[in-house]
Amino acid sequence: MNRKYLPLVATMVVFLALFAVGGMMYRNFLSTLVLGHILADNAFIIIAAIGATFVILSGGIDLSIGSMIGFIGVCMAVLDRAGWHPLAAAAVLLCFGILFGAMQGFVIDFCDIQPFIVTLAGLFLLRGASFMVTLDSIPIRHEFVEAFATTRIPLPGRGFLTSSAIVMLASLAVAVFIAHFTRFGVNVYALGGDRESARLMGVPIRRTTVSIYALAGFYSALAGVIYALYTSSGYPLAGTSSELTAIAAVVLGGTLLTGGVGMVAGTLFGGMILGLISTLIIFHGSLNSAWIMIASGMLLFAFIVMHRFLVSSFDLRGNA
Amino acid sequence: MADRVETRPLVMAMRLRNHRAIWPLLALIVILIVDGIISPGFFNIRIVEGRLFGNLIDIFYRAVPTALVALGMAVVIGTRGIDLSVGSIIAISGAVIAWRIHEGDPHFVILLLSLGAAILCGMWNGLLVAGLGIQPIIATLILMVSGRGVGLLINLLYGGTDPSFESALLQGLSTGHVWLIPTRLILAALIFVALWLLIRHTALGLFIEAVGGNAAAAQLAGVNARLITFVAYAVCGLCAGWAGVILTADTHTSDPVSVALYIELDAILAVVIGGGSLAGGRIYLGMTVIGALVIQALTTSILISGLPPEYNLVVKAVVVLFVLLLQSDDARNALARPFRRAVR
Numbered sequence: 001m002n003r004k005y006l007p008l009v010a011t012m013v014v015f016l017a018l019f020a021v022g023g024m025m026y027r028n029f030l031s032t033l034v035l036g037h038i039l040a041d042n043a044f045i046i047i048a049a050i051g052a053t054f055v056i057l058s059g060g061i062d063l064s065i066g067s068m069i070g071f072i073g074v075c076m077a078v079l080d081r082a083g084w085h086p087l088a089a090a091a092v093l094l095c096f097g098i099l100f101g102a103m104q105g106f107v108i109d110f111c112d113i114q115p116f117i118v119t120l121a122g123l124f125l126l127r128g129a130s131f132m133v134t135l136d137s138i139p140i141r142h143e144f145v146e147a148f149a150t151t152r153i154p155l156p157g158r159g160f161l162t163s164s165a166i167v168m169l170a171s172l173a174v175a176v177f178i179a180h181f182t183r184f185g186v187n188v189y190a191l192g193g194d195r196e197s198a199r200l201m202g203v204p205i206r207r208t209t210v211s212i213y214a215l216a217g218f219y220s221a222l223a224g225v226i227y228a229l230y231t232s233s234g235y236p237l238a239g240t241s242s243e244l245t246a247i248a249a250v251v252l253g254g255t256l257l258t259g260g261v262g263m264v265a266g267t268l269f270g271g272m273i274l275g276l277i278s279t280l281i282i283f284h285g286s287l288n289s290a291w292i293m294i295a296s297g298m299l300l301f302a303f304i305v306m307h308r309f310l311v312s313s314f315d316l317r318g319n320a
Numbered sequence: 321m322a323d324r325v326e327t328r329p330l331v332m333a334m335r336l337r338n339h340r341a342i343w344p345l346l347a348l349i350v351i352l353i354v355d356g357i358i359s360p361g362f363f364n365i366r367i368v369e370g371r372l373f374g375n376l377i378d379i380f381y382r383a384v385p386t387a388l389v390a391l392g393m394a395v396v397i398g399t400r401g402i403d404l405s406v407g408s409i410i411a412i413s414g415a416v417i418a419w420r421i422h423e424g425d426p427h428f429v430i431l432l433l434s435l436g437a438a439i440l441c442g443m444w445n446g447l448l449v450a451g452l453g454i455q456p457i458i459a460t461l462i463l464m465v466s467g468r469g470v471g472l473l474i475n476l477l478y479g480g481t482d483p484s485f486e487s488a489l490l491q492g493l494s495t496g497h498v499w500l501i502p503t504r505l506i507l508a509a510l511i512f513v514a515l516w517l518l519i520r521h522t523a524l525g526l527f528i529e530a531v532g533g534n535a536a537a538a539q540l541a542g543v544n545a546r547l548i549t550f551v552a553y554a555v556c557g558l559c560a561g562w563a564g565v566i567l568t569a570d571t572h573t574s575d576p577v578s579v580a581l582y583i584e585l586d587a588i589l590a591v592v593i594g595g596g597s598l599a600g601g602r603i604y605l606g607m608t609v610i611g612a613l614v615i616q617a618l619t620t621s622i623l624i625s626g627l628p629p630e631y632n633l634v635v636k637a638v639v640v641l642f643v644l645l646l647q648s649d650d651a652r653n654a655l656a657r658p659f660r661r662a663v664r
Contacts, residue, residue, distance in 0.1 A: 061457075063585075110654075113644050114598045116402075120585055121637045121644075128633025135630060248465060257455050290472035297466025304454055304462070 007254025007262070010306065011269040014252075014299075018276050026283050032159025038275040039165040044069065044227040045242055046271035047168050049249040050175045051219025053267045056250050057179075058212050059192040059259025060115035064104065064122030065220040065246050068097060069239030071130040072224025077138035077234025086144045090225045094218060100126075101217020105210035123243070130236040137235040145232045164226045171222060172268055178215070179264045188212060192259025248296065249274055252303055273299065343646045344593050344607060347639070348614050355621045362624070371497040375620065383616035384508045385410075385563040387609050389583055390590035391515055392559030394608040397591050398525075399552045400532040400600025401449060401456035405441065406560040406584045408467020411576035413438045413564030415474035418485055418574035422478040427489040435561045441467070442557015446550035464584070471576025484573040494569035504566050511562065515555075516605050525603060528552055532600030586615055593643055614643070 023030035048065045055062045072093050079089040100122070108118045152160040161169075179185040187208045190198040199205050228234055247257075253270030255262025277295050355375070356362045365374035389406050396403045413434045420430040441463060448459035475483050496503045519525035530538040531545045539545045567579055592598065593614055594607030618639055622632045 107641070111645055114592075116598060117589070117592050117644060118641075120589065121641045123585070124633040124640070125637035128631065128635075128637060131630030132634065244461065244465065248461065251458055251461075257458055290469040290476070293469030294466045294473070297462050297469070300458075300465060301448075301462045304458055305452060 004263075008266045008269075011252060011254050011266050011273070011303075014303065015269045015273050015276065018273060018280070022276070022280050022283065025280075029283065032155040032157035034159075034279065036155060036159035036161055036165065038272060038279055039168065040162040040230075041279075042271050042275035043162075043164040043168040044223040044230065045245050045249065045274070046268055047171055047226060048220045048223035048242065049246040049253075049267045049271050050172060050264060051216035051223075052243075052246045053175070053250050053253070053255055053262065053264050054179070054188055054212050055115070055216045056247070056255050056257055057192045057259055057262055058188045058209070059195065060108070060209075060212070061119065061247070061257070062101075062104075062213065062216045062220070063116065063119040063243050064100075064126055065216075065223070065243035066239040066241055067123045067126035067130070067243075068100070068217070068220040069224040069227050069242060070236055071126040071133070072097065072221050073228040073231075073234040073238045074130045074133045074138065074236050075234070076225065076228040077140050078133055080140045080142055081138060086140065086142050086148075086229065093225060094221050097217040097219075097221020097224075098214045099217070101220075102210050102214035104217070105213030106206075108213065109206045109209040127236075127240075134234070134236060137233055139233045140228060141232075145229055148229050149232070164230050167222070167226055171219065172264070175219075175264045184208065184211060189260055192261075194260070245274060246271075248300055252300065343643060344595065344610050344614055347593075347643050347646075348610060348617060351614065351617045351621055351639075355617070355624065358621070358626075359624045367500060371502065372500045375624065377502070379613065379616050379620050380505055381502050382620070383612045384504045385567050385580065386583060386586050386590060386615060387612035388508060388511065388559050388563040388566075389580075390587040390594075390608045390612045391512065391605060392556035393584075393587040394591045394594070394596055394603050394605060395515075395519070395528065395552045396456070396556045397588075397596055397598060398528045398532045398600060398603035399549050400535070401549065401552065402588065402598065403442075403445060403460045403553065403556050403560075404457065404584050405445060405460040405463035405467055406556065406563075406587060407580045407582070408464050408471070409438050409441045409557055409560040410564035410567060410580040410583065411468045411471035411574075412441060412474070413561040414568030414574040414579055415471035415483075415576050417487075417490065417565065417568050418483045419474050419477050421485040421487060427487050430487075431490065431493075431565065434565055435558060438557045438561020438564060439554055440557070442554040442560070443550070445557065446553030449553060450546040450549040468576045471574070475574060475576065483575070486572065487569065490565060490569040491572070494566045507562075511559070512605065512609065515559075519603055519605060524548075524551070529601050529603060532602070534601075586612075589640060590615055593640065614639075 019030065022034075028034075048069065052062050052065060075093055075096075076086065076089050079092075080086060104115075104118055104122050107113060108115050148163050151163040153166065154160045179188065187198070187203045190201065190203050191205065191208055191212075195205070224239070227238060231238070249271035250262075250267050251257065251270065252273050253262070253266030253268070255266060274296060277299060278292050281292050281295065352362075359375075362375050365372055365376060367373065389410075393403060393406065416434045416437045417430055420433055421427070425433070445456075445460050445463060448454045448462070449456050452459075492503060493507065494504055498506060519528070527538070527543050527548045530541065530543055531548045535545045535549075538548075563580070563583070568574055571579070588598075590611035591608050593611035594604050594609075596602055596604055596608065615636070618636055619632060622635055623629070627635070
């Protein structure tokens with residue numbers, strides 16, 4: 001088997017194993033109903049994580065995801081109150097996401113400031129902007145939200161795919177296409193593998209960097225739209241620290257934070273694993289958020305150590 | 321001769337412009353001047369209830385936790401690492417204090433236990449980074465994700481219903497004062513001096529910067545790169561632990577979920593504003609403190625300017641970006657280009 005697929009397979013095995021553990025512990029756990037709910041509940045985080053995967057593949061990082069989700073949410077709610085159709089608002093806000101991401105990418109490349117710091121400023125800027133828009137939680141009352149929530153495709157068994165899960169799977173398909181079947185995707189891997197070699201081979205560094213962050217901006221804005229529609233409200237604190245969840249999902253999905261190694265499809269399973277952990281703990285009946293945090297951390301630890309010994313390429317690109 | 325006399329101020333100005341300290345210091349001074357204009361009594365310092373009182377003192381006072389964490393962060397960033405878990409370490413050290421006080425330990429022992437817990441956390445990070453060779457950002461992400469959960473569990477050890485406490489010793493260290501000066505300022509200054517001596521007057525600083533510059537080369541040159549990296553994370557844990565003692569004693573309670581939220585970001589910002597590069601190899605302790613002061617001065621000035629507090633984050637983001645743009649040579653040249661042409 002191609003060594004490239006090893007991390008992806010490992011992630012899928014962990015997911016299936018966790019799912020099987022749930023099935024052994026609880027009746028009715030092994031069903032498409034539970035699966036559908038995990039997909040629906042984590043759709044927004046997985047969408048954001050897909051965007052983050054591109055950034056991380058290129059060797060960068062995007063911390064502005066959570067604030068973007070919050071900001072898009074309050075804007076959706078305020079525009080709804082002003083009488084906009086949610087789809088029109090979403091279209092405008094997605095354009096905003098692309099522009100904001102492109103701006104971050106431009107600052108990173110043009111001023112040669114670390115992505116960590118630039119997107120950190122983006123985090124502060126967008127969170128502050130959502131506080132300036134409103135400090136309250138605003139409901140979105142348009143009938144489209146109702147229609148969005150009730151549209152679903154039945155799965156075999158009792159389960160169903162909600163519309164947010166459908167959007168998520170569709171955007172995953174687009175992302176897989178971009179990453180593996182376009183010149184841009186190849187450039188992203190080249191940039192993450194070795195920036196200097198990529199430049200010498202004629203990869204347009206600036207255009208690629210700007211496009212990567214624009215793409216990430218689009219995906220986190222889409223995550224914000226889905227989150228707003230899913231919760232049918234806008235709240236300025238929404239999505240706090242979900243950038244870390246997204247990064248954790250990317251890491252669990254087998255992508256290396258050093259860049260250049262990983263697959264977009266893995267992120268889906270990474271996000272699903274995180275969702276599965278909270279579902280398992282909720283099934284257990286002790287609704288203790290402490291255990292969710294600790295379990296996620298422990299799994300992250302186990303997974304990273306496993307990777308460390310599974311993937312030999314880590315040795316080449318580790319600390320030194 | 322006359323020529324040289326004429327150009328000397330220009331040369332000095334050029335040298336000053338290229339000195340790394342100038343931009344953050346300038347930012348701090350500009351912020352303070354703006355404060356002085358908005359609020360006329362800004363620079364007043366008076367004595368109330370036997371201690372110094374005033375906006376300037378307040379900026380120092382509130383900047384202490386961030387500055388402490390940032391000092392530890394500067395050391396870790398010097399090794400080309402990063403520590404995202406400092407907020408969690410603060411939560412854990414605070415939870416240990418509340419727990420042991422409920423168990424009735426002597427308070428001096430509790431202080432040591434809490435700092436010990438923080439060092440242990442730092443050593444765990446060091447073990448992952450130096451021992452297992454995991455990337456710092458992911459290695460510390462593990463403790464960042466789970467650390468606040470650990471704090472909550474420690475609170476549950478005694479029921480967790482009432483994590484508040486009273487302790488003359490700990491509160492004295494945090495909010496007390498000695499001869500007019502707040503104790504936490506004196507202690508922070510002592511820690512700074514100790515760290516400075518350690519970094520600049522022993523070989524440790526040189527070793528850390530060597531490891532950060534090129535770990536493989538340092539190893540070949542006979543520096544034990546793993547050990548040095550490990551020590552750096554332990555030092556960072558200790559600094560965060562001390563900040564945790566101050567913050568926990570200040571609020572008289574342990575609140576693992578929300579204590580010191582985003583402090584890791586502020587601390588990293590302070591290091592970067594102070595001219596440190598995330599690419600490692602450099603430690604600027606004094607500049608890091610100035611970076612922390614810039615952040616706190618900004619927060620304080622937004623409060624006294626009467627702007628709604630929700631503007632805080634936006635102004636912070638804009639100022640931070642501006643300072644960083646000024647530090648970047650490319651951006652400065654691009655900004656200066658139109659003016660230069662006009663002069664020609």
